Amino acid sequence: MEARTDLSLFNERISQIRKRISSVIVGQQEAVDMLITCILANGHVLIEGMPGVAKTLMARLTAKLIDAKFSRIQFTPDLMPSDVLGTSVFSMKTSEFDFHPGPVFANIVLADEINRSPAKTQAALFEVMEERQATIDGNTYKMDDVYTIIATQNPIEQEGTYRLPEAQLDRFLMKITMGFPSVDEEVEILKRHNGNSQFARINDMEPIMTKEQLTDMRRMMDSVVMEESLMRYIAEIISQTRKSKAVFVGASPRATVAVMQCAKAYALLQGRDFVTPDDIKAVAPYVIHHRIILNAEAEMSGLTPDKVTRTLIDKVEVPK
Structure with a gap:
């Protein structure tokens, strides 16, 4: 199948983004591609890794390359919902309450060490992640068209951390x-x-694209072709997560749609305006593995959600 959409400008911008990121971060190419895929697909992303593997650096760098408002929230056990969303302050001049927006009111929000805050604070992000709006003191505030939360967490530390609820994980x-x-x-x-090069200084970097250009790139997903056989392929993969004996809770229909959106974005990243089975196999593990819950027997056997997800994907016959 030949491309019907001119992707030359798109490919040039993606190439520039990859080049800039590689000037700061060594390796991690697959993680970089998936992060770009997620942003193109207009979704939020959770980055997990050991301390020192450049999770926060990659999130900050990606935000720097887009000419948009950026804010960072350092999650701590004493962080309150009002510290995230904002609060109303009484004005002596007007004798009214003025709303002071919190750091969540930006285009790209870095939620650093998101699992260090209790459930009450994590829940403050539920509405804004799903509906791109925040309701505070009875007033609803809409977010910008470009709105992405990039969260990080450490998988090994247990002290002083709070496991993210499944409802919030599903929103990533x-x-x-x-x-x-x-x-x-x-x-x-x-x-x-x-060599004391310090790689490249993030603060000295200029943005590669504007918010409007990113929005235009996202619209190109509408022209990406996905055949019905590939839609069925995605549905069969999700169905396997609900049938597997190793899985206690399978993926929801939201995961089905997410795989399709990510596959389209990933296809564009490969310079194509049509989806192939390889695109689906590439993105599906990252979309599914945090949305399933293994049963106790599978966990005791040493299985992980990622291993189980990849095994289930391999079980589904690839359409020809």
Whole structure:
């Protein structure tokens, strides 16, 4: 199948983004591609990884490359919902309450170490993540068309952390796991630091695209072709998560739609205006594995949601 949409300008911008990110972050190419995919698909993303693997750096860098309002929320156990959403303050001049918006009112919001705050504060993000609006003191405030939350969390620390509820996990379009670099990549990191290059300074970087350009790139997803056989392929994959004996709770229809949206965005990233089975297989694990709950027997056997998800995907016959 040949491309029917001119993707030259799109490909040029994506190439620039990848080049800028690689000038700061060594390796992690798959994580970078999935983050770009998620932003193109107009979704929120959860980045999980050990301390020091550049989770926060990658989120900050991605936000810097888009000419949009950026804010960062450092989640802590004493963080209150009003610290996230904002609060109404009584004005002596007007004798009325003035609303002071919180850091969640931005285009790209970095929720750093999101699992360090209790459920009450995490719940403050429920409405804004799903409906792109916040209701405070009876007033509803709409967010901008470009609105993305990039959250990070540490998978190993337990003290002082609060597990994200399933309802909130389901609102993240993708969960990306960042691993350790290879030996060669780590040598390259040492070379850059040894040369005192500091990679490239984020604050000195200029944005590559505007909010309007990002919106135009997102509209291109409407022209991406997905055949009905591939839609059925996605539905069969999701169905497997509900039938598997290792899974206690399977993925919801929201996951089905999410896989389709991410597959379209990933196809554009590959320079195509049509989806292939490989696109679906590439994005599906990142869309599904945080949306399923394994049963106790599977967890005791050492299985992880990611391993189970990839096994279930392989079970489904690929359409020809």
